[in-house]
Each structure stands twice: as structure tokens, then as C-alpha cells.
Amino acid sequence: MRTRRTAGTIIAAVVGVLLAGSVAACGNSDTGGGSADDGRITLGFSQVGAESGWRTANTTSIKEAATEAGIELKFDDAQQKQENQIKAIRNFIQQKVDVIAFSPVVESGWDTVLKEARDADIPVILTDRSVDSADRSLYKTFLGSDFVKEGRLAGEWLVEQTRGASGPVNIVELQGTTGSAPANDRKEGFAKAIAANPNLKVVASQSGDFKRADGKQVMEQFLKANPKIDVLFAHNDDMGLGALEAITAAGKVPGKDITIITIDAVKDGMQALADGRFNFIAECSPLLGPQLMDLAKKVHAGEEVPARIETEETTFTQEQAKEALPNRRY
Numbered sequence: 001m002r003t004r005r006t007a008g009t010i011i012a013a014v015v016g017v018l019l020a021g022s023v024a025a026c027g028n029s030d031t032g033g034g035s036a037d038d039g040r041i042t043l044g045f046s047q048v049g050a051e052s053g054w055r056t057a058n059t060t061s062i063k064e065a066a067t068e069a070g071i072e073l074k075f076d077d078a079q080q081k082q083e084n085q086i087k088a089i090r091n092f093i094q095q096k097v098d099v100i101a102f103s104p105v106v107e108s109g110w111d112t113v114l115k116e117a118r119d120a121d122i123p124v125i126l127t128d129r130s131v132d133s134a135d136r137s138l139y140k141t142f143l144g145s146d147f148v149k150e151g152r153l154a155g156e157w158l159v160e161q162t163r164g165a166s167g168p169v170n171i172v173e174l175q176g177t178t179g180s181a182p183a184n185d186r187k188e189g190f191a192k193a194i195a196a197n198p199n200l201k202v203v204a205s206q207s208g209d210f211k212r213a214d215g216k217q218v219m220e221q222f223l224k225a226n227p228k229i230d231v232l233f234a235h236n237d238d239m240g241l242g243a244l245e246a247i248t249a250a251g252k253v254p255g256k257d258i259t260i261i262t263i264d265a266v267k268d269g270m271q272a273l274a275d276g277r278f279n280f281i282a283e284c285s286p287l288l289g290p291q292l293m294d295l296a297k298k299v300h301a302g303e304e305v306p307a308r309i310e311t312e313e314t315t316f317t318q319e320q321a322k323e324a325l326p327n328r329r330y
């Protein structure tokens with residue numbers, strides 16, 4: 001009995017040593033900066049989802065730019081759920097990627113997982129959307145748009161167009177995903193700008209989650225509840241495009257009976273603008289891939305990068321959309 005136990009212990013010890021050796025070997029191949037086996041930088045990227053034309057263009061830009069830059073991309077689609085993004089980031093940490101980048105679906109609730117990445121010495125880049133963490137050491141940089149400015153530009157255009165209005169101008173607002181940076185900021189920028197004209201009133205404001213189907217459904221409700229709607233401000237093209245269907249079904253002419261202002265300037269939105277169904281778009285560029293890869297290389301090399309990098313963007317009227325459409329890339 002005693003002899004059998006000793007033999008078992010020896011076998012267990014040998015197996016243990018062998019296992020430990022193989023785990024260490026695996027760990028080694030993942031370390032050395034966590035690079036891919038061929039020495040390339042590994043970037044773990046957690047995408048929001050596939051909710052809009054903008055998002056699809058953004059995903060394409062990131063995938064193409066990674067290939068172009070020779071970066072190994074581990075791509076995860078969070079399907080618009082924060083818990084999926086947190087899970088993906090934890091997986092990236094476990095896999096010891098070199099750099100983590102993500103576009104946070106909402107602004108709040110990231111500190112714990114960002115601390116885990118910092119403790120693991122993995123630099124984090126925020127792209128497209130930001131977080132509201134007070135601790136700036138949790139991420140290296142933010143690359144994306146000034147969403148407040150986009151909302152402000154939309155509001156300023158409306159103020160200009162309604163200068164001569166003597167009575168109330170009723171506005172309905174289709175907000176983006178609740179709690180997301182673009183929804184919060186675009187709402188804020190727009191509200192500040194329209195405060196310049198007391199005739200401009202937001203009579204209803206609700207989330208359409210940045211999706212076409214939701215935009216249509218919420219616009220149907222707005223139309224039922226509000227007999228006089230003069231303006232629709234949609235936080236993205238897709239919700240505006242969904243709303244077009246609801247407006248037409250209600251017997252109204254989009255772009256004429258109801259002025260439509262959106263944000264993004266993806267091809268479908270630009271087509272609606274050129275056709276006269278939309279009236280104004282503030283651009284938000286999804287082509288962040290090349291700059292993101294450049295930043296990933298820099299933070300991996302330990303180089304200093306600016307704390308915030310903003311995308312250059314413009315606005316489009318119907319005439320400008322007609323001119324720009326033939327060369328639009330997304």
C-alpha cells in the first residue's frame with residue numbers, strides 16, 4: 001500500500017513537471033511583448049456591433065488597415081452589449097495581446113476592466129467613442145470625432161434656416177444608443193445651439209439605438225403623438241433613413257413637410273440628401289483604421305502620443321451632397 005502510494009506520487013510529480021514545462025513554453029511563445037508567433041504586433045479590438053452603415057464602414061476600415069500595416073488583428077463584435085465588450089477585453093488580456101483598442105458602447109462602467117489591462121501592462125486605445133473615467137492613466141489616447149461639435153453644427157444650421165420663423169418650430173429628436181458618448185454629446189451640442197432661437201422647441205426625444213428599424217418605429221410614435229412636427233434631428237443617418245419610411249407612410253413629404261437633419265454622411269444618407277429627402281448632414285468619419293494602426297505601433301514601442309486625436313470632418317447641404325456623392329468612399 002505504502003509502495004503503491006509512493007509510485008503514484010512519483011508519477012504525479014513527473015506529470016506535474018512535464019505540464020509545468022509545457023505551460024511555461026506556451027507562456028513564453030505568448031510573451032516577448034505578446035507578439036504573434038511571426039513577431040508581428042497583436043491588436044485586440046472590441047467593436048460595438050454592426051448597428052449602422054457607419055459601423056460597417058468603420059469595421060472595414062480597421063480590418064483593411066490592420067492587413068496593410070502588418071498587424072495581427074483579433075476582432076470581436078460585442079453586439080452592442082457592454083458585458084460582451086468587457087468579456088472580450090478580459091480575453092485579450094489573457095491572450096497577452098500587445099495592444100487593446102475598443103469603441104465603448106456606453107461611456108460609464110469601464111474602470112475595473114481598464115485597471116486589469118493596466119495591471120497586465122497592456123496599453124489601451126479608445127477609438128470612435130470615449131469613456132467617462134476620471135483616471136486618465138487607464139488609457140493612452142482617444143481617436144475619434146468631436147460629437148458635441150457635430151450636434152452643434154446641426155443645431156446652428158437649423159438656427160440659420162429658421163431665422164425668419166415667427167411661431168414655434170417643433171423638433172423631434174431620435175437619439176443614439178442610451179448612455180453612449182455620441183448620443184449624450186450630440187444631444188448636448190444641438191440643444192446648446194438651438195437655444196439661440198426661442199422658437200425652436202424639442203417636443204419629443206427618444207432613443208432609436210442608432211438603428212434603421214428602431215428609427216422607423218420611434219418616428220411612427222412621434223407622428224402619432226405630435227400633430228405638428230416641423231423638424232427631425234436624428235443622431236445618425238440610419239435612424240433618419242428608417243424615419244423616412246414612417247414619414248412617407250404618414251402621408252408627409254420628407255425634406256419638405258418635415259426638415260430632416262442627420263449625422264454621419266454615409267452613402268445612403270448622402271443619397272437621401274442629394275435626392276432632397278434629407279436637408280442637412282454633419283459628417284462623422286468612420287475611416288479610423290490607418291490612424292489606429294499607427295497609434296498601436298507607437299504605443300507598443302512606448303512612444304508618447306497625443307492624449308486626444310480628433311478626426312477632420314465637414315457638413316453637407318443638398319447641393320454639396322450631389323457634388324460629393326460620386327467620390328464618397330463609404
Ligand code: AHR
Binds near residue numbers: 051053055236237284
Ligand atoms: O459612434 C459613432 C456612431 O455610432 C455613428 O454616428 C453611428 O452611426 C454609429 O452607430
